[in-house]
Amino acid sequence: MxxxxxxxxxxxxxxxxxxxxxxxxxxxxAHYDVIIVGGGGHGLATAYYLAxxxxxxNIAVLEKGYLxxxxxxxxxxxxxxxxxxxxxxxxxxxxxxxxxxxxxxxxYNVMLSQRGIINxxxxxxxxDAHIRRGNAMWMEGVxxxxxxxxxxxxxxxxxxxxxxxxxxxxxxxxxxxxxARHDAVAWGFARGADRHxxxxxxxxxxxxxxxxxxxxxxxxxxRGFIGCGKLGLAAAxxxxxxxxxxxxxxxxxxxxxQAFVTExxxxxxxxxxxxxxxxxxxxxSDKGGLVFGAEIxxxxxxxxxxxxxxxxxxxxxxxxxxxxxxxxxxxxxxxGVMDMSMDGSPIISRTDIDNLYLNCGWCYGGFKATxxxxxxxxxxxxxxxxxxxxxFLRLDRFERGYPIDEHGAGPQPNLH
Ligand SMILES: Cc1cc2nc3c(=O)[nH]c(=O)nc-3n(C[C@H](O)[C@H](O)[C@H](O)COP(=O)(O)OP(=O)(O)OC[C@H]3O[C@@H](n4cnc5c(N)ncnc54)[C@H](O)[C@@H]3O)c2cc1C
Numbered sequence: 451m452x453x454x455x456x457x458x459x460x461x462x463x464x465x466x467x468x469x470x471x472x473x474x475x476x477x478x479x480a481h482y483d484v485i486i487v488g489g490g491g492h493g494l495a496t497a498y499y500l501a502x503x504x505x506x507x508n509i510a511v512l513e514k515g516y517l518x519x520x521x522x523x524x525x526x527x528x529x530x531x532x533x534x535x536x537x538x539x540x541x542x543x544x545x546x547x548x549x550x551x552x553x554x555x556x557x558y559n560v561m562l563s564q565r566g567i568i569n570x571x572x573x574x575x576x577x578d579a580h581i582r583r584g585n586a587m588w589m590e591g592v593x594x595x596x597x598x599x600x601x602x603x604x605x606x607x608x609x610x611x612x613x614x615x616x617x618x619x620x621x622x623x624x625x626x627x628x629x630a631r632h633d634a635v636a637w638g639f640a641r642g643a644d645r646h647x648x649x650x651x652x653x654x655x656x657x658x659x660x661x662x663x664x665x666x667x668x669x670x671x672x673r674g675f676i677g678c679g680k681l682g683l684a685a686a687x688x689x690x691x692x693x694x695x696x697x698x699x700x701x702x703x704x705x706x707x708q709a710f711v712t713e714x715x716x717x718x719x720x721x722x723x724x725x726x727x728x729x730x731x732x733x734x735s736d737k738g739g740l741v742f743g744a745e746i747x748x749x750x751x752x753x754x755x756x757x758x759x760x761x762x763x764x765x766x767x768x769x770x771x772x773x774x775x776x777x778x779x780x781x782x783x784x785x786g787v788m789d790m791s792m793d794g795s796p797i798i799s800r801t802d803i804d805n806l807y808l809n810c811g812w813c814y815g816g817f818k819a820t821x822x823x824x825x826x827x828x829x830x831x832x833x834x835x836x837x838x839x840x841x842f843l844r845l846d847r848f849e850r851g852y853p854i855d856e857h858g859a860g861p862q863p864n865l866h
Contacts, residue, residue, distance in 0.1 A: 451469070451470045452557055453557055453558065453559075472637060472640065472641040472644070473640050473641055473643075473644035473650055474644055474649075474650070475652070476649045476650070476651065478510065478512075478649065478651050478654060478671070478673055478674070478676050479508075479510070479649065479676070480676065480677060481508075481668070481676070481677035481678065482508050482509060482510045482649070482676065482677070482678045482679070483506060483507065483508040483509065483678070483679045483680065484497075484500060484506055484508070484509045484510075484678065484679060484680045484681075484682065484831060485509075485510050485511075485512060485668070485669060485676065485678040485680075485681050485682070486500075486509070486510070486511045486512070486682045486684055487512050487656045487669070487681070487682070487683050487684065487685050487692055488511070488512075488513065488520070488683065488684040488685040488686065488688075488692075489511045489512070489513025489515075489516075489517040489518070489519075489520075489636075489640070489650060489652065490513075490518070490520040490521060490522040490636070490684065490685075490686055491518075491521075491522035491632075491635055491636055491639065491816070491817065491820035491823075491824075492522075492684040492686070492809055492812070492816065492819075492820060492823045492824055492827070493511050493513070493682075493684035493685075493809075494511060494517065494522075494636060494639035494640050494643055494650075494824070495639045495820050495821055495823060495824020495825070495827075495828075496682060496684060496809065496823070496824040496827045496828050496831070497509050497510075497511045497639075497643040497648045497650075497824075497828075498556075498639045498642045498643040498646065498648070498824060498828075499824050499825045499827075499828035499829075500648075500828040500831060500832055501643060501646035501647060501648050502642070502646050503825070503828060503829075504828055504829065504832035504833070505832075506828075506831075506832055507647065509643075509647075509648045509649070510648065510649040510650075510651055510676070510678075511643065511648060511649070511650050511651065512651050512654045512655075512656055512669065512671060512676070513650070513651065513652050513653070513654065514653070514654065514655035514656070514672075515652070515653065516652050516653070517636055517637075517640050517650060517652060518632075518633055518636030518637065518640075520686055520687065520786065520787075521686050521687065521786040521787070521788070521812075521816065521817070522632055522633075522635065522636045522817065522820070523632055523633050523636060524632075524709065524754075524784055524785070524786035525632050525709065525786065525814075525817040526709050526731060526733070526741050526742065526743045527629040527630055527631065527632050527733070527735075527741065527817065528567065528627070528628075528629060528722050528731065528733065528817070528818060529546065529549055529562070529627060529628055529629060529630050529817065529818040530542070530546070530567050530624055530627035530628075530722075530818055531543040531545065531546040531587075531592055531624070531626075531627065531818070532567065532569070532583065532587055532592075532594060532622065532624040532627060533583075533586075533587075533856060534582065534583045534586045534856060535586075535795075535854050535855075535856050536586075536590075536842070537795060537842030537843070537852075537854035538795055538842075538854055538856055539586060539587065539590045539592065540590055540839055541819070541822055541826075541839045541840055541842075541843065542818065542819065542822070543590060543591075543592050544822045544825075544826075544839040545818060545819050545820070545821050545822030545823070546626060546627070546818070548821035548822055548825060549562055549630065549818075549821055550562070550564075550626075552638070552821055553638075555642075556638040556639065556641070556642045557642075558634065558637065558638030558641060558642070559631075559634060559638075560630045560631055560634045560635050560638050561629075561630055561631035561634055561736065562628065562629075562630045563628045563629050563630070563736075564625070564626050564627065564628040565628040565629065565720055565721055565722065565733070566623055566624065566625045566626075566627060566628065566721045566722070567623070567624050567627035567628070567721065567722040567723075567724065568597065568602070568606075568621040568622070568623050568721050568722070568723050568724070569621055569622045569724045569726060570602075570609075570618050570620075570621045570723065570724065570725055570726045570727075570771075571618075571619055571620055571621065571622070571726045572616045572617060572618060572619060572726050572727045573619065574619075576619075576726050577619055577620060580596070580620075580621075580622040580726075581596060581622075583622060584596055584622050587624070592624070593624070593625065593626070594622055594623065594624055595622070595623040595624075595625065596620060596621075596622060596623075597620055597621045597622070597623050598620045599611065599618060599619055599620050602618060602620060602621055605721075606719075606721075606723070608718070608719075608772055608774055609723075609771060609772060610770060610771060610772065610773050613770060615727075616726075616727035616770065621723075623721075627722065628722065629722060629733055629735075630817075631736075632817060635817075635820055639820075639824070651673070653672075653673075654671050654672060654673045655671060655672040656669045656670070656671050656692060656695070657669075657670050657671060657672060657695070658670035658695050659681065659692075659695040659696040659806070660675065661696065661803065664803060664804060665803075665804040665805055666678070666680075666681045666696070666803060666804065666805040666806045668681075669681065678805075679805065680805045680806075680807065680831055681805060681806050681807065682807045682808075682809060682827060682831050683806070683807070683808050683809060683810065684809040684810070684827070685789075685810070686787070686788075686789050686810065686812060686816065687704050687752065687786065687787025687788055687789050688704070688752070688787070688789075689702050689704075689789045689808075689810035689811075690702050690703075690704060690789075691752075693808070693810075696801075696803055696806055697803075698801060698803070698806075698808075700808075700810070700845075701791055701792040701811075701845075701848050702789050702790065702791055702792075702810055702811060702863075703750050703790045703863040703864070704750055704751065704752055704787050704788065704789060704790070705746040705747065705748070705749070705750060705751065705787070705788045705790050705863065705864060706746060706747040706749075706751045706753060706754075706755070706756050706757075706785050706786070706787060706788070707743065707745075707746045707747070707756075707785060707786055707788050707814045708743060708744075708747065708756035708760055708761065708764065708783055708784070708785040709741065709742070709743040709783065709784060709785070709786075710741070710742050710743065710761075710764065710780050710782070710783045711735065711739040711740065711741050711742075711780070711781050711782050711783075712739050712740040712775075712778045712779060712780050712781055713738075713739065713778065713779045713781050714737055714738030714739050715734070715738050715739075715740065715778065716738065717734065717738070718734065719732060719733060719734040719740065720734070721733070723771075725767060725770075725771045727770070728744065728745075728767040728770075729744050729745045729767075730742065730743075730744045730764065730767035730768055730771055731743060731744070732768065732771075732772070739781060740775070740778065742764070742768055743764065743814075744760075744763065744764040744767055744768075745760070745763075746788055746790070746814060746864065747760045747785075748760075748864050749864075751787070752787055753785075753787075754784070754785050754786060754787060755784070755785050756783070756785040761783065765780075788812070788813055788814050789810045789811055789812055789813070789816075790811075790813050790863035790864065790866060791810070791811030791813060791863065791866075792848060792853065792861045792862075792863055793847075793848075793853035793854050793855045793856075793861065793866075794813055794854075794855065794856050794857050794859060794863070794866030795811065795813075795842075795843065795853070795854035795855075795856055796809075796810070796811040796812050796813075796816065796819065796823070796843055797809070797810050797811040797843055797844070797845050798823060798826050798827050798830060798836075798837075798840045798843045798844075799830075799836075799843065799844045799845035799846070800830065800834075800844075800845075801845065807827065807830060807831050808845060809823060809827045813863075813866055822839060822840075825837065826839055826840035826843075842854055
């Protein structure tokens with residue numbers, strides 16, 4: 451069923467009884483040409499592009515919970531392409547370009563809001579780093595704007611400009627960045643994949659990977675064995691666990707990241723703002739809640755909930771940047787499990803095992819990558835060749851000595 455203004459009007463006159471389910475609930479078949487493990491944003495996008503762009507017909511996505519129950523439905527919805535390093539910037543810009551046409555492509559409202567992101571800086575060295583990043587963006591053809599303190603003061607008078615320790619000196623603006631409704635992204639890709647014949651199998655946990663003579667033959671699941679030609683792993687925070695089923699030891703650690711939302715307020719913050727003296731980021735949802743988060747909790751875990759010490763730290767950062775926040779009530783907090791890579795950058799790669807492909811290492815920034823990740827992973831699985839935008843994201847970069855250390859934090863996943 452195609453969504454349109456006409457369909458809305460028609461359904462309104464029919465008491466909204468004619469809407470059909472957005473996707474089918476098929477039983478798993480005995481064999482698929484391609485199986486994707488993980489019904490998060492990346493797995494669903496991969497299946498969608500495999501079917502739509504690369505003409506692969508017999509595809510299943512296996513999800514242990516319900517579609518979108520992982521990080522794709524837990525993130526703070528920020529979409530941007532303001533990266534520094536050549537391994538990352540073209541990839542994320544490719545992603546942003548896909549975002550810009552995604553709603554028409556999917557025939558689904560993912561509520562993309564290009565309200566702009568402003569990264570604040572608070573000292574000279576920080577300013578120089580932001581100028582460098584802005585210049586690197588321009589070199590890739592991506593517009594960036596340096597804002598001085600006076601301009602920012604007019605735009606966002608509620609910020610704490612004269613904090614004794616962290617005075618705000620300025621900010622770097624990417625106007626095309628913004629937010630998208632995270633659940634809608636999962637639902638839009640799921641519906642799109644289903645329309646192209648992909649079987650979306652929910653409540654089907656992969657518990658083993660069967661290999662014969664070093665070649666992947668299929669997966670053991672909570673609903674029995676399912677054979678496949680090719681297998682793509684897009685399990686985000688559970689990547690190490692799933693990888694281990696095929697004997698892969700991966701440069702990934704799983705860490706917890708929390709997010710928060712306040713009670714609804716009248717429109718007050720019209721950009722995404724990030725704090726340069728810490729790692730705090732905030733935006734306002736369409737319902738009026740302030741959505742914010744900060745660093746990962748700092749220890750390895752598979753629990754989808756965080757600890758109170760981090761809650762306190764996040765609140766301190768928030769109030770340091772916006773003192774008025776202290777008068778707003780926090781409504782909810784939640785957490786997701788991050789697949790932190792050793793250089794803070796993602797992996798889209800074949801593996802040493804025939805027919806086994808890997809998509810992981812998104813750290814706390816994989817939502818914005820969803821369309822490009824799906825497209826590039828589908829390209830790799832279908833054609834056996836790396837997509838040019840993802841050419842630096844191979845797994846063997848760690849062996850070859852080509853990490854993409856975007857944050858300059860070294861091989862310390864908990865620092866990225
Ligand atoms: C609090 C928080 C804030 C974030 N903020 C941002 C942000 O503002 N911007 C941004 O770009 N990124 C952000 N991220 C990161 C982003 O959400 C993730 O990098 C991205 O969603 C990961 O890819 P995914 O959507 O495929 O993951 P997921 O949605 O986690 O999908 C993986 C799926 O695999 C399934 N799975 C795992 N093991 C198995 C198995 N054995 N069998 C079957 N299925 C399995 C899981 O159930 C899950 O549904 C944030 C993340 C969190 C938690």
